[in-house]
Amino acid sequence: MRQLKLRLPLLLLALASAPALAEETPSIISPEGEHFTLTPVEGGFMRLDKRSGAVSFCTAKEGVSVCRLGADERAALEAEIERLRAENARLKTAAAPPSTLPREEDFERALSFTERFLRRIMRLFREESSNDGKL
Known part of the structure; x- marks a missing residue:
């Protein structure tokens, strides 16, 4: 109108x-x-x-x-173009998938768990191999 x-x-x-x-x-x-x-x-x-x-x-x-x-x-027309630009930007932001990459802290924490796990496994293997020679 x-x-x-x-x-x-x-x-x-x-x-x-x-x-x-x-x-x-x-x-x-x-x-x-x-x-x-x-x-x-x-x-x-x-x-x-x-x-x-x-x-x-x-x-x-x-x-x-x-x-x-x-x-x-x-x-x-310029007002309508500006409104459409703003709506387009809002829709692009809403449609963007959230980042699925872990944060740096999460990565470091997982790496620490992995390192501790591998050290414990290696220790168990060494203990087992030393016990195999004694029997």
Whole structure:
């Protein structure tokens, strides 16, 4: 709804700024189902996006059309892009698997247990081998 409020003043301004031109030249309306409606205005034409309601001022120079969004629409688009970036970052953080690697302290503790175990096993083997020779 807020976007509609932002676009409505631009559309009214565009229509009010070129009433004489609009009376002389009929509007160029895209066929039903098309995405844009074009209306000639002084210095170019206004392009209305029929799906989003965005209004752009377009000019044609050297066979190339250049369209610029109104300031309100540009600010709304930039705000939406920033919101989506923040949401994307939040979702990436939430989806990242937690680290499964042990902490340094955990690693050192496990290594200490392993070392003690191996020393005890080696001592038992030495004792067994020395007892085998006595029998």
